[in-house]
Amino acid sequence: xxxxxxxxxxxxxxxxxxxxxxxxxxxxxxxxxxxxxxxxxxxxxxxxxxxxxxxxxxxxxxxxxxxxxxxxxxxxxxxxxxxxxxxxxxxxxxxxxxxxxxxxxxxxxxxxxxxxxxxxxxxxxxxxxxxxxxxxxxxxxxxxxxxxxxxxxxxxxxxxxxxxxxxxxxxxxxxxxxxxxxxxxxxxxxxxxxxxxxxxxxxxxxxxxxxxxxxxxxxxxxxxxxxxxxxxxxxxxxxxxxxxxxxxxxxxxxxxxxxxxxxxxxxxxxxxxxxxxxxxxxxxxxxxxxxxxxxxxxxxxxxxxxxxxxxxxxxxxxxxxxxxxxxxxxxxxxxxxxxxxxxxxxxxx
Amino acid sequence: xxxxxxxxxxxxxxxxxxxxxxxxxxxxxxxxxxxxxxxxxxxxxxxxxxxxxxxxxxxxxxxxxxxxxxxxxxxxxxxxxxxxxxxxxxxxxxxxxxxxxxxxxxxxxxxxxxxxxxxxxxxxxxxxxxxxxxxxxxxxxxxxxxxxxxxxxxxxxxxxxxxxx
Numbered sequence: 001x002x003x004x005x006x007x008x009x010x011x012x013x014x015x016x017x018x019x020x021x022x023x024x025x026x027x028x029x030x031x032x033x034x035x036x037x038x039x040x041x042x043x044x045x046x047x048x049x050x051x052x053x054x055x056x057x058x059x060x061x062x063x064x065x066x067x068x069x070x071x072x073x074x075x076x077x078x079x080x081x082x083x084x085x086x087x088x089x090x091x092x093x094x095x096x097x098x099x100x101x102x103x104x105x106x107x108x109x110x111x112x113x114x115x116x117x118x119x120x121x122x123x124x125x126x127x128x129x130x131x132x133x134x135x136x137x138x139x140x141x142x143x144x145x146x147x148x149x150x151x152x153x154x155x156x157x158x159x160x161x162x163x164x165x166x167x168x169x170x171x172x173x174x175x176x177x178x179x180x181x182x183x184x185x186x187x188x189x190x191x192x193x194x195x196x197x198x199x200x201x202x203x204x205x206x207x208x209x210x211x212x213x214x215x216x217x218x219x220x221x222x223x224x225x226x227x228x229x230x231x232x233x234x235x236x237x238x239x240x241x242x243x244x245x246x247x248x249x250x251x252x253x254x255x256x257x258x259x260x261x262x263x264x265x266x267x268x269x270x271x272x273x274x275x276x277x278x279x280x281x282x283x284x285x286x287x288x289x290x291x292x293x294x295x296x297x298x299x300x301x302x303x304x305x306x307x308x309x310x311x312x313x314x315x316x317x318x319x320x321x322x323x324x325x326x327x328x329x330x331x332x333x334x335x336x337x338x339x340x341x342x343x344x345x346x347x348x349x
Numbered sequence: 350x351x352x353x354x355x356x357x358x359x360x361x362x363x364x365x366x367x368x369x370x371x372x373x374x375x376x377x378x379x380x381x382x383x384x385x386x387x388x389x390x391x392x393x394x395x396x397x398x399x400x401x402x403x404x405x406x407x408x409x410x411x412x413x414x415x416x417x418x419x420x421x422x423x424x425x426x427x428x429x430x431x432x433x434x435x436x437x438x439x440x441x442x443x444x445x446x447x448x449x450x451x452x453x454x455x456x457x458x459x460x461x462x463x464x465x466x467x468x469x470x471x472x473x474x475x476x477x478x479x480x481x482x483x484x485x486x487x488x489x490x491x492x493x494x495x496x497x498x499x500x501x502x503x504x505x506x507x508x509x510x511x512x513x514x
Contacts, residue, residue, distance in 0.1 A: 081378070081382075121401045121402070121476055122401045122402050122405045122477055125402070125406065126405055128405075128409055128413075129408040129409045132409055132412075132413025132414065132417070133408070133412060135413075135417050136385075136417070136420075139417070139420055139424065140382070143378065143424045151424065154424075155421070155425065159421075162417060182477055
């Protein structure tokens, strides 16, 4: 049999991918709007309020503006890599969405459609792989710009991401010890029936949260684009929509890490802890809708938290950043892992 | 010929092409990037054998960590095409002979094996549950020994970097 494929399955997955990618783009778009509004509220201003009601069309206007700006590719840059950089940044930002369970399942046309693009055995590791690939977009773009400031920004971003990945990985080991599983779907299911992981791993979550800030290059760890020292950081030479891609990738990363944190520690699409929602007797589609709404509520809270921190805490110095990563977070994560392992061993004996 | 075979041939073609490009390209940064492409195609092969764990770890370790450090060094040292020293003709010849004989040995070894060495598509050897059982039951001592080896390499790196002070 040549090409014996379940075409409906392909169609279903394709639709899901389209929805997830479009959804993350739209949410990231409105995250830029929310960022400006939150900043405005924290600084006692009004924020964008001209385009559309409450300034709701502002992100569209921003996007159009970026598209119509002149596109400048420096003569002294290596052109292919210069374009590849922002493309990779965007790609790696979107890729994580593939393994996230957005909800349980919906029933359409007599088919059970799970609201997850791929339930792979090693979901958590996949997240790590994509996060570690996220460095390339920044590094390649910064090097291809052929500009010292860009290169400095890129190197900072890369070393920061690598350093904080370690602590993040070790906290994940502790979480995996608790759940005994690497599939994110399984983790969410466990949390639905029992307690949320935040109750088992409050300390681990704290470390994970700090690392997530560093991985997204967000304030207080946004040294890669410290405008006071590096002009604009790794995207100094970029203009037009390629600059937009870099800035936009940051918001998608924020969104994705919010989803990951909600899924790993706060029950994902589980509405309430300690409550078995399946006993309410609602149909699968309603449950899916409630699940997605619950997940999105958690995500919106985390997005707000990202912004709240950005407009509250000033930027770290570079040595402080490295000290925090290597001398504080990694030892703490190791202790957390050892204690978790010890407790699990004790309880099983 | 199922879809798995077709994907296998496409991946292999890309892998071989990227490997050749890695050797041929003049700029070190391009070489590193082509090598990363090779790692991705190898991971693709692992996925074809349903060895999800191996595929992901291959990407995390090689593409995500080692090659990032390579890229780091190459970018910071700013190695350009001009600054690369002309290699000795004899060394190049020796490299060709050595590489060619390695390929010969590998080919002859692979020709003699069974036709079905791996299970495409539905194998479960590479799944994490299976792999963990094998590693921690059958190969516990070698596994722990190799961890100690890595630890000693890390300590060695720290010692070397501290020596100047």
